[in-house]
Amino acid sequence: MDLAAYLARIGHAAPEGGWTPDAPTLAALHLAHATSIPFENLDVLAGRPIRLDLDALQAKLVGGRRGGYCFEHNRLFAAVLENLGYRVRRLAARVRHRATRILPRTHMLLLVDTEDGTWVADVGFGGEGLMLPVPFGRGAVSSQFAWSYRVGAEGPGWVMQARRGNAWEDLYAFTLEPQEDADFEMANHYVSTHPDSRFVQTLTVQLPTPTCRWTLRNRELVQDTGRRSETRRLGDEAEVRGVLANLFGLALPAGLRFPA
Secondary structure, eight states, rough: OHHHHHHHHHHHHOOOOOOOOOOHHHHHHHHHEEEEEHHEOOOTTTTTTOOSSSHHHHHIIIITOBBBOOOHHHHHHHHHHHHTEEEEEEEEEEEEOSSSOOEEEEEEEEEEEEETTTEOOOSOOOGGGGOEEEEEOOOOOOETEEEEEEEEEEEEEEEEEETTEEEEOOOOEEEEOOOOOOHHHHHHHHHHHHHOOOOHHHEEEEEEEESSSEETTTTEEEEOOSSSSSEOOOOOOHHHHHHHOOOOOOOTTOOOOOOO
């Protein structure tokens, strides 16, 4: 794990007194990662395989100044946390956000233990996702700038929810069954190759910040402040490429195709 390169990528400095695997450090790293490395599926649209080994993740997300989706983000973040002494459990979830049917377990999240409690860490859900960890098992509301989240029990499992107005909306449902690398490899193959996968069908790039969440789906650019959302349709492919490079800070892979 090239920790120095990773910290430079997310703009976070190592503490002078050394690392302490506590809740404040977890929160600071989580915020820096979530607001610096975009969620994106450009390699899927370019016909490139998505590799999940640590060397490939560092080369792409850190050295290549690219982003990725949940498996890439959270596997990299888990490696960082374990390098710093945290106990991390890798879990799988069924996405409910924007879903009209029951989906397979194609989302990865992390459960992180600290002396201050256990937290859900998830830097890979994109524009609707977390910027900070959420307390696990206590039903506490986590206020994150203009957005709020909570984890609630549901039968034998749990649900991550986000508040929109006065209502709570489900983002994803998960259990505490530990997942192995092979489980994520299989889910990653489905997400990146199956014709029904939204990432095969739709250009998706997202980046949250404390003041605004930016989302690009095909040519629809959404700016969401948590209180107001504005959508603008981009013109031609050149404008899309400009937004990817200048707004999201992405280097574009060769062979990238843009859906209409």
